[in-house]
Amino acid sequence: MTLLEVEDLWVKFPTRQGIFEAVRGVSFSLGKERLGIVGESGSGKSMTGRAILRLIRKPGIVEAGHITLEGTDLMQLSEKEMRKVRGQRISMVMQDPKFSLNPVMTIGAQMMEAYLLHKNTSKTQARAKSLEMLKAVSISDPERVMRAYPHEMSGGMGQRIMIAMMLIPDPQILIADEPTSALDVSVQRQVLDIMDRLVTERGMGLIFISHDLNLVAEFCDRVLIMYAGRVVEVCDADRLHEAKHPYTQGLLNSLPRIEDPRKHLVALKRDDAWAEAPSVSGVKADA
Amino acid sequence: MLDIENLNVWFGDGRDRVDAVKAATFSVKQGESFGLVGESGSGKSTILRAITGLAPHWSGRITVDGTDLGKRRDRAFYKKVQMVFQDPYASLHPRHSVDQVLSETLYLHGVGDIDKRVSTLLEDVGLGARFRFRYPHQLSGGQRQRVAIARALAGEPKLLLLDEPTSALDVSVQAEILNLLTDLREDRGLTYLMVSHDLPVVSHMCERLAVMKSGEIVEMMGVETLRKMTPSHPYSQSLLGASVSHKITA
Numbered sequence: 001m002t003l004l005e006v007e008d009l010w011v012k013f014p015t016r017q018g019i020f021e022a023v024r025g026v027s028f029s030l031g032k033e034r035l036g037i038v039g040e041s042g043s044g045k046s047m048t049g050r051a052i053l054r055l056i057r058k059p060g061i062v063e064a065g066h067i068t069l070e071g072t073d074l075m076q077l078s079e080k081e082m083r084k085v086r087g088q089r090i091s092m093v094m095q096d097p098k099f100s101l102n103p104v105m106t107i108g109a110q111m112m113e114a115y116l117l118h119k120n121t122s123k124t125q126a127r128a129k130s131l132e133m134l135k136a137v138s139i140s141d142p143e144r145v146m147r148a149y150p151h152e153m154s155g156g157m158g159q160r161i162m163i164a165m166m167l168i169p170d171p172q173i174l175i176a177d178e179p180t181s182a183l184d185v186s187v188q189r190q191v192l193d194i195m196d197r198l199v200t201e202r203g204m205g206l207i208f209i210s211h212d213l214n215l216v217a218e219f220c221d222r223v224l225i226m227y228a229g230r231v232v233e234v235c236d237a238d239r240l241h242e243a244k245h246p247y248t249q250g251l252l253n254s255l256p257r258i259e260d261p262r263k264h265l266v267a268l269k270r271d272d273a274w275a276e277a278p279s280v281s282g283v284k285a286d287a
Numbered sequence: 288m289l290d291i292e293n294l295n296v297w298f299g300d301g302r303d304r305v306d307a308v309k310a311a312t313f314s315v316k317q318g319e320s321f322g323l324v325g326e327s328g329s330g331k332s333t334i335l336r337a338i339t340g341l342a343p344h345w346s347g348r349i350t351v352d353g354t355d356l357g358k359r360r361d362r363a364f365y366k367k368v369q370m371v372f373q374d375p376y377a378s379l380h381p382r383h384s385v386d387q388v389l390s391e392t393l394y395l396h397g398v399g400d401i402d403k404r405v406s407t408l409l410e411d412v413g414l415g416a417r418f419r420f421r422y423p424h425q426l427s428g429g430q431r432q433r434v435a436i437a438r439a440l441a442g443e444p445k446l447l448l449l450d451e452p453t454s455a456l457d458v459s460v461q462a463e464i465l466n467l468l469t470d471l472r473e474d475r476g477l478t479y480l481m482v483s484h485d486l487p488v489v490s491h492m493c494e495r496l497a498v499m500k501s502g503e504i505v506e507m508m509g510v511e512t513l514r515k516m517t518p519s520h521p522y523s524q525s526l527l528g529a530s531v532s533h534k535i536t537a
Contacts, residue, residue: 040457041428155327184326184484185529211457254462256491258514264466265491268459 003172003205004030004052004090005283007065011047011229014059022047024229027065028282030173034199034206035282036220036237038213040251044229045209049175052207053090054082070172088118091166095178097158101150108146111165118169133164137194156187163194173205174198181210192219213240213251224282225251228275234282247274288446288478289315289338294347296330296337307333309502310347315446320472320479322489324526325499331482335448338480339370352445366396369439373451375431379423385409385434386419389441396442408437413467429460436467440475449481453488465491486530490514498523 011023023044028035037045051062054074067074069089077085086092094100102110111130112123119126127146134142137160150158159179166174176195180188196219199206210216216223217240225233225248233245243249250268296308308330315321323331336342338349340360349356352367372378379388389405398404406416412433423431432452439447452468453461465488471477483489489496490513498506498520506520518524 040459186326186526189529213458251458254459256462256465256487258487258490258516261491261510261514264469265462267463267466 002029002031002284003070005066005068006048006052007067007283008063009048009051009065009067010061010063011044011051011056012061012063014061021229022060023051025279026224026226026229026231026282027279028224028231028234029284030205030207031284032199032203032205033222034196034208034220034237036208036210036216036223037226038210038216038223038251039226040211042228043226045211045226046177048226049092049177049207049209052175053086053092055086055092087114087166087171088169089171090173090175091169091171092175092177093159093162093166093179096182097150097153097155097162098182100162101158103150105149106146107148107150107153107161111146111161111168114165115168129168130164133168134161136167136198137161137164138190139164154187156183156191159183159187159191160194163191163198167198170202171204173207175207175209177209178211179208180215181212188215213248214255217241222282222284230275230277230279231282232274232277232280234280245274246271288317288319288352289480290348290350291334291338292348292350294334294337294345294349296333296342296345298344306502307342308337308345311499311504313497313504313507315478315480317445317478318472318476319495320481320493322493322496323480323482323499324484324486324489324496326484326526328501329499330502331499332450335370335450335480335482338448339368340364362397366442367444368446368448369442369444370448370450371432371435371439371452374455375428375435376423376455378435379431381423384420384422385414385426388434388438392438392441398441404441408441411440411471412437413463427460428456429463432456432460432464433467436464436471440471443475444477446478446480449479449483451483451485452481454483454485461488468492486513486527498526 007027009023009026013020013022026048037048039045050056052067056062064075108130112126115126115129131142134145139145139160180191183191198204208220217237220237223235223237223240224231227247233243233248235243253266254268256265292312294308294311297304297306299305311334323334325331333342337345386405389408390401393401393404409416409419414430414433453464456464472479481492490510493510495509497504500522506518506523508518512518516527518527
C-alpha cells in the first residue's frame with residue numbers, strides 16, 4: 001500500500017548568480033517501509049524531506065507534479081490545512097536535539113503542549129499520554145524526565161525525547177533527518193532499535209535521511225542515492241553493495257574498513273555526467 | 288616522543304568537581320600513530336587539551352620529546368606540537384583569508400620568507416595558489432580542513448594532535464583528508480595522536496590505540512587485535528560490536 005507518492009519534485013532558490021536547483025525532478029513512493037535517502041552534504045536529501053512538509057521558506061520555490069498523501073495532494077493545500085498535516089500525519093525528527101527542543105521549557109511541558117495543540121483533551125490525559133510515549137522510547141524514569149530541562153539530558157536521551165514527541169499524534173509517516181549522526185555508536189543503535197520497533201508495530205512509513213551508507217544498508221528496506229539534487233540510483237538496501245552506479249560504488253570504496261587494511265583509501269572521482277543524467281524514479285513498481 | 292604518566296584532569300572543585308581523565312598512562316613513539324577511542328564524554332579529547340595546555344587543572348607527568356611540561360607552554364613547545372580540531376567551520380577565523388591565517392602563524396613561529404612558505408604550505412596540503420586569497424566561507428569543508436592542517440604544519444611540528452579530524456566531513460572527503468595525513472606522516476616523519484569515535488578510521492590510521500571509558504583507559508591494543516576483533520576488555524568488545532554492525536535483529 002502506498003502512503004506517500006512524490007512526483008517530479010523540484011526545489012529552487014533564486015540567487016544573484018541565477019536559480020540554484022537543490023532538488024531536481026525527484027520521484028518516489030513510500031509504503032509501510034523504511035526508505036533511506038543517502039548522499040553527501042549538498043546532494044539535496046534534507047531538502048527533499050523538508051519539501052514534503054512544505055517547510056521550504058521563501059524565496060525558495062517548491063514545484064512538483066504532485067505530492068500525494070493517501071489521496072490528498074499536499075501541494076494543493078492551504079497553509080492552514082497544511083498545519084493539520086504537519087505533526088499529525090507526517091512528523092519530522094531533526095538531526096540535533098539540542099537545537100530542536102525549547103531550552104527554557106521542561107520536557108513535560110513541551111510534550112504536553114504538542115499533544116494539547118493537536119487533540120482536544122484534558123491536561124491529565126496529555127500527561128498520561130506523554131508518560132506512555134516516553135516509556136515507548138525506552139526511557140526508564142519518565143516522571144523525572146518530564147520535570148527536567150533539555151540541558152539536563154544527554155544527546156541520546158534528547159533524541160529519544162524528540163522521537164517520543166513526534167509520535168504522540170500517531171503520524172502515518174515519520175521523516176527522520178540524520179536522527180543519529182550526533183550520537184555515539186552504542187546510543188545510535190538504541191535509537192535505531194526504537195524507530196525500527198515503531199515502524200513494525202505501528203505500521204508507519206519511515207523516510208530515513210542519512211549520509212552513512214552502511215547504516216542505511218543495514219537499517220532500511222529500500223535506498224535512494226542522491227547526487228547533485230537527483231536520484232542516481234534506487235536499490236534494495238541489502239543489495240547496496242552490489243550497486244551499479246559509479247557514484248555509489250565510489251562512496252562505498254572510500255570508507256576505511258577494519259578488516260581490510262590498505263595504505264591509501266580510494267578517493268572518489270566525480271564525473272560531470274552524473275549531475276546531468278535524469279533522475280531515476282523511486283516509485284515502487286508493485287505499489 | 289610523547290610520554291604521559293598518571294595524568295589526571297578535572298574541572299570545577301568541591302561538590303562540582305568532575306574528573307574528566309583519571310590516571311591515564313601511555314606513550315607514543317617517534318613516527319608512530321596512536322589512537323584514542325571511546326564514546327563522547329569519555330575524556331579522550333580532554334587528554335589532547337591537557338597536552339596543549341587548554342585544560343586548566345591537571346596533575347601527573349606529560350613529557351614531549353624529552354622535556355617535561357609545566358603549567359605554561361612556551362613557544363618552543365608550540366613549534367613541536369600542533370593540533371587539528373574537529374570542526375573546520377569553527378576553527379578558522381571567518382574574516383581572515385587563508386593567506387592571513389598562514390602568514391600570521393608563520394610570523395608567530397618566527398619563520399622568515401613568509402611569502403614563499405605560504406605557497407609551499409598550500410602546495411603540501413594539496414591546495415593550489417588560487418586558494419591563497421580566499422576566505423573560509425568560500426571553501427568547502429574538506430578545503431577548510433586542509434587549511435587547518437597547513438596551519439598546524441606551519442611551524443614544522445613533530446607531533447600532531449588530531450581531534451576527530453574528519454568527523455564533520457563526507458566520506459569521500461574523509462578519504463582524501465586521511466590520505467593526505469598518511470602521506471604527510473610518511474614525508475615528514477610526523478607522530479600522530481588521534482582522537483576518534485570512528486573505529487574504522489582509527490584502524491586505518493593508527494598502529495596502536497587505547498580504549499577509554501568515563502575518564503579511564505580500559506585497554507590498550509595493537510591494531511591487529513582490532514582487526515581480528517579480539518579485544519580482551521568487555522567494554523572494548525561491546526564498542527567494537529556496536530560499530531561493526533548496526534544490524535537490527537527484528
